[in-house]
Amino acid sequence: MVQSFLDQTELLRTMDRQMGAAGLVDQMNGHLTAMEDALTFAILPGTRRPIAAALAGASTLAAWQALDAGAVERAWRRYELAKKAAQDAESPLYLAHAMGEQAYVLVDASRPLLAVELIRDAQRTQAERQSPRLRAWLAAAEAELCAAAGPTMEADARAALERAEALLPDDADTRDPDMLSIFLNAGHLTRWRGNVLAKLGDATAMAELYAYLDSADPSFVRATSGLHCDLTQAHLARGELDDARTHLQKARLLANRTGSVRYRRRVELLTGQL
Structure with a gap:
């Protein structure tokens, strides 16, 4: 069942980046509801964790789609669901990623300085358990958010870019096997x-x-x-x-x-x- 959830999320992710999110709202809502129901009735921790991890990944995708559609409040709620699911999954990777993307909601809500604070909090969230590719993604996101905050944070943006370059693994891969939500x-x-x-x-x-x-x-x-x-x-x-x-x-x-x-x-x- 979990693999079916992951496969469906991957299909929706592919359709989203090629055709946009506008036509996927109903499919995405149904997909999340099915995973939430599965998590509600999963009993043992060993069963709950993989379902919760799948829900965390799908929820961040749904949140990004909502943000792309201009639905800021829906995006925020989806990120809150993603963070809760990541905590259920005991996954610092998905938690940090959800926090990092949620910072973009704050930029769209005209709160750029608060967005920078949130992305920095994400980088401190169990940093020792984060993968190098995720850490590079978070650093690059911080650079973008600092740039969006205005000229007073130009030095911070450039420093974050340098960190991202240093952290990115020197390989041909684009995604971590445990962090499929990120392309970098x-x-x-x-x-x-x-x-x-x-x-x-x-x-x-x-x-x-x-x-x-x-x-x-x-x-x-x-x-x-x-x-x-x-x-x-x-x-x-x-x-x-x-x-x-x-x-x-x-x-x-x-x-x-x-x-x-x-x-x-x-x-x-x-x-x-x-």
């Missing part, structure tokens, strides 16, 4: 670094972003919308308006294709700067 390799970190540098107005962001664009996984359709938003921002910082408009149009098309409210909002903000 050297290529993904290049895109993330470009995102942070673009937010900081750093001209070197351009090289990082184009390097990733040339080798990007085409299945990450929604994420590519964010990449074009970053390139728009980077070109704007250099006053290259024609290039900025080109990437903004691509970002808009992909955001509309996946139904991403979050990226549509960013596109509109960037449109106002052209």
Whole structure:
């Protein structure tokens, strides 16, 4: 049963990144309800833990989908469910990851400094039991959240990026077997670094972003919308308006294709700067 839950989550995750979350709400809700019911009637700890771990992974996915759809309160509640499930599973990895992603809800709710505090708390949550890839992901997330908090945290953002690079395992893997919710390799970190540098107005962001664009996984359709938003921002910082408009149009098309409210909002903000 647990493997069936994991397989269903993986299918929903694949559909989400390729087509967006808008058409998956009912499926995701039914999937979570089935796992919550299974956990409710599981008796022995050895039975409850794997179900709870599966629920934690699915709940973070559901929360990220809700955030992408602009449903901030629903996203928050899904992250609370994920954290509770991670505690039931006795999994510091899923707990730290849920806390880290929940920080993005605070950014969307205009509380960036509180978001930075939460992502730092996540990194301190049983840090000795966190995998290197998860620690690298949390450090990169801190860098992005510091950049979003404004120019006063630029040094913190750059320091967190350096930590992420140092922590990322030097291998060809993208995911940890015990942490399937995270996709992170050297290529993904290049895109993330470009995102942070673009937010900081750093001209070197351009090289990082184009390097990733040339080798990007085409299945990450929604994420590519964010990449074009970053390139728009980077070109704007250099006053290259024609290039900025080109990437903004691509970002808009992909955001509309996946139904991403979050990226549509960013596109509109960037449109106002052209």
